[in-house]
Amino acid sequence: MTKDNSNKSLDLAAVRKVAELSRLELTETEMKAYAGQLAAVLENFEQLQAVDTKGIEPLVTPTDLSVRLREDEAVKTKDIEPFLSNAPARSGNLFKVPPVV
């Protein structure tokens, strides 16, 4: 990294928007730090635009193996308790969550 990049920054409004899309509550200090760091990273990543990718199919998984499917059968394998005991809040056999609407 060239240290020169640290002065540049992503628009704070843009950072706020991305934090919102990411469902992350960030402090002003965090947002300012990310603005500078992400700008430096993205500037370095601009190098990709120079690669000719016209007509190239994106590669989303690296092997040629076809995905195997299995029978969609219900299998009773788990107790409920180990799952519920990890819940931050529960009510009997239910997960307790904040009001949704």
Add this chain to the structure above:
Amino acid sequence: MSQISDLSQATCTEIRDAVRAKKVSALEVTKHFSARIKALDPKINAFVTLNEKAELAASNVDGKIARGEDPGALAGVPMAVKDLLCTKGLKTTASSKMLANFIPPYSATVVNRLEAAGAVTLGKTSLDEFAMGSSNENAATGPVKNPWDPEYVPGGSSGGSAAALAARMAPGAIGTDTGGSIRQPASFCGLFGIKPTYGRVSRYGIIAFASSLDQAGPMAHSTKDCALLLETISGSCAYDSTSATIEVPKWSEIIKDDVKGLRVGLPKEYFAEKMDGDVERVTKEAIAALKDRGAIIVDITLPLVKHAVPVYYLVATSEAASNLARYDGMRYGHRTSNITTGSLEEVYTRSRGEGFGAEVKRRIMLGTYALSSGYYDAYYQKASQVRRLIRNEFLSAFESCDVILSPVCTSPAFKIGERINDPLEMYLNDIFTTSTNLAGLPGMSVPAGYSAKGLPIGVQLMTRHFDETRMFNVSLALENALGAVKARRPHVI
């Protein structure tokens, strides 16, 4: 083998043989390594959680032996398991505050296979939070120290597994590798570490970081141990549809150190990178050792690997942003207790803001940005296209060579705190390892020498998809040729 001093230095294979031959009990072995953890880990900080049932598991192995039953291919071998793999009933944190109290209802397939083979899970090892990092400084339980010099990082993200192994707190370890997280710490800690071909090992029960890149693999003190551990954990799994149905060779029985006539490719771009003098010297010595044994050295070219870091960080963070969306504080994981309005939105954002560490949040932000409307084509899509071109380059390169050799990293281990405030510099350190994951190829770090300061340095081997056999052969040839490398011991022991 019954002497304690021997046990610390023993390989997994030697321990397995001694346990099966009743020269030592599985319980004695487990007690020995547990005692080492108690004595050494306060200085290293490699373990997050110890398995209180380890001695019980070891006794079960002894019971099988006493009854004349087959105790398995890893009978009584204690293992350090990265805290990214779920262990039923044993806390699994991903080194994150988000999962500080998470107790998995099931185990990862890798863990099930190890335990079915008689291995004993000693404990769970520290990592960079959610496997995001190259130094093991981003861990909820604090930085892990390199046993070769505690002022230095052990590498990451599987830094706890590497440090535990290097300090001989366990004879074998499991790591995961998304962009170098097994190979880089293996290099920094003087270990053998293998990232298998994508699909070789089931990802079921491994906390997801980037699903098209993640693979688990072994770290050990010999090629043969890596082979033994990998053949135990490999193979198709009903719960991971990307796990390959390809046959798993019995590597521990078939590997041989014969490299006569084998074509070893040196990518000129890897050697053009700015590189530490010690790394360059050690890499050249490894190349010379293979040449001496009859390997044919060929120059190859991989022009697009210079873009591997941006491609990797765009793909990995995009997948991470999606994968980590599951941590919403509802069914498990951290939920904020700081309620203002009590709205669902507030609970989501505040729980995530509190539960994730700085690097994880940074990567979620980067990934969300790369996937967001208006930027998707320029970032995620573009990176995925270049990813295909990088894979194609490797496939072409393997027409003129059988194995590719390169450095693992541009430098040996760096000092704790040295790079933590400069994310881009930390990312750029992954230049040699990330392309392997992008292409889905197997890669391995083999101990090859030391820096002037005495820190270990590994070399990287890469082969065609599912050709781990040839990689192990070359690793064994290097191991035998560079015998003096293994003779050194970290300062801590």
